[in-house]
Amino acid sequence: MTQPPKEPGTKSRKLTVQGWQNLVLSAMGVVVLAGAITGGLLVDRTDDVSRDLIEDIQPARVASYRLQTALRDQETATRGYAITADRQFLQPYYDGQQAEDAAVEAMRVRLGDRPDLMEDLDAVEAAADQWRARYAEPLIASVVPRAAALVDPSVIERGKVEFDDIRRLFDVQSANLLTTRDDAVAELDTVRDWRDRVLIAMIVAFFVAAVLLAILVRNAVTRPLSYLAESCRRITQGEFDNKIVPRGPKDIRAIATDVEDMRQRIVWELEISQQARALLDEQTVELRRSNAELEQFAYVASHDLQEPLRKVASFCQLIEKRYGDQLDERGVEYIRFAVDGAKRMQVLINDLLTFSRVGRLNSTQADVDLGEAIEAARGNLTTSIEESGAELVLPERGLPVVTGDPTLMTMLWQNLIGNAVKFRREGIAPRIVVECEPAEDGWYAFSVSDNGIGIADEFVDKVFVIFQRLHGRDAYTGTGIGLALCKKIVEYHGGTIWIDTDYAEGTRFRFTLPVPAAKTGETDEALENTGAEPEPALEGTRK
Known part of the structure; x- marks a missing residue:
């Protein structure tokens, strides 16, 4: 300098x-x-x-x-x-x-x-x-x-x-x-x-x-202080090239020197910031282009890729129907494998599209009654719930209202309850308990507990990774995307989801959602709606 x-x-x-x-x-x-x-x-x-x-x-x-x-x-x-x-x-x-x-x-x-x-x-x-x-x-x-x-x-x-x-x-x-x-x-x-x-x-x-x-x-x-103040005012008005010349006694000159050093640091930081902003603008343009390509890819995947898969499945079924008497058991098995693979590919493509669209396409922000969202999810799972004899226990006074996307909230509950029904113990009817605990600092704390087969401690983080499966397809169906979708939905709404490893009777998922801004000060009302007694906020419930 x-x-x-x-x-x-x-x-x-x-x-x-x-x-x-x-x-x-x-x-x-x-x-x-x-x-x-x-x-x-x-x-x-x-x-x-x-x-x-x-x-x-x-x-x-x-x-x-x-x-x-x-x-x-x-x-x-x-x-x-x-x-x-x-x-x-x-x-x-x-x-x-x-x-x-x-x-x-x-x-x-x-x-x-x-x-x-x-x-x-x-x-x-x-x-x-x-x-x-x-x-x-x-x-x-x-x-x-x-x-x-x-x-x-x-x-x-x-x-x-x-x-x-x-x-x-x-x-x-x-x-x-x-x-x-x-x-x-x-x-x-x-x-x-x-x-x-x-x-x-x-x-x-x-x-x-x-x-x-x-x-x-x-x-x-x-005079030196007036000069220094005037120089500082010019700097605050954006004249960063206005150099400050130290004047006056030793201590005022030292202050002026420090302010000049600060001005030069601000100029340097501003240059770096402008360069970063220019780079960010370039990356934004690139990201928009990439998103556009991704949208195009999603469109192709949802239409162009599924059409050949449907044709493969249809023609394989036609071959089985017309030439089934001419094929041996192995040929029929091969055709069934092809049809099953095509169908699973269709399901996988649909799940990928759903996962990629969370928070991007047709996303809305509205007041969502979680009680209505969980009822919609139960309606979508009526068949599996009835077949398994599952019992769904909800808070006596209902669930609170949060701000978010109604469709995504329904998908969140549907995946959590569906997982509890799917991974049940043999010979035991599933019992799923949903609770809402009033958390501090403007957060709701939810838990979904079941009496299923549970998840080992070493897999509590792995289950939230997309396509990660803990069981073979012959034991449980699915693509391994459900919990990854839950994690993305919760984080999109500003919360956090994790598995409670202290729960030993099955699996307990915990997640947090922010209290709407208009209701941040209405903790008592939220407590009354949940029907729960106040408890200390659990460690690790929020980021």
Whole structure:
């Protein structure tokens, strides 16, 4: 088988559909995994920055404002006490120190990992301690409570100047905290921006992957399958010369190759079939010619051959009548032999014609009542039945109706019953029992039993062969064609006939006939007609 030409890009099509799908899904998985990892890192960073901003920087700024307020309260209280010498003005001073300690502690907790901001806090604290040690505490100690003397204004002005240095440190600290907050907010905005970009990139990647997958499915799967389906449709429409070229991924190409092999096998089988059909047509023509010649031979045998035999017999009888007194016993015997041979030849020719015409000439298909057919056969055998004293036992409820040729059915029963009468035991009246057993699967099973001489097991098949005789002509008359005719009639109607070797009281013939199509489902009615109890179908009753 010649291989189809390779398509461009065959190497890129070595993957199967599943392989391409796995490749695209793997790429999508890598994109999703990378996006998930990046997004997770960005979300984690966003949480960290937000946590720092919310839990550390902003509370530290608030604490810074409290620290500044506490120091301002101390400066104001000190100056008020110096002017009024009233001890109640010192309460804000001491409260401010407590507030200062609380604010410093809060800032140290919030800013412990930020050295630059801690330096600002330490500078403010150092300046505050220095201001209290050099100015506030000495001033408070120098003022006499409820004294009339006032503090020198220059001292107050000096304290104000020293506190301005603390205010400058406040400004630096506030500016640094603000810068830190702004940096955190800017970083948070940046991380959020990157998070949004990653999310958008993942969405775009999904859409791009979906588009690529759709294009891949269209080019790698849909188009090759559509081409393959179209090629198969053309083949089913009779275009067997339409060659299928494999396309697409590896597995679809393999399917296309298998279909192409199947197409070539079909073409080969079709050629063989056409050749066989042509040969069959020739044989049919030859068979028709042969049948026509056979018909002509049958006509000649039935007319032209029998006429000379009748003349031979007639003239031999005339010779015996006219010259009988001139012939001795041997001459008379010879004439009788000639007459008997001519008569037997006539019988043999008639039997051969009957055998050859089964199913060919004047054959009809009709509903045949087997009860009526067996009665017709008994009427034809009235003389032999009466002479032998034979008893014919039929089913009490009659026999069923089958589809077939009425004449052939009568011949079937006539030969079977006639055989039972002919091959009877000496001194015993024949008893012939006909039974019909309901068989399964749309078949009737019949049996014809007698109490005659029987047939040995080694001859159960031989008796159905034409011209086969088990006894000499001096013992039993006939041409040996009766049972062969029965076999041909049964097989012509689609059944099978055989001898039941288990029956030892004589001979029992069994045969099957199909149930008519219209009555296939009426098993109960057939059973009622036969009057028999249901039995298992016998092995070998059907072909």
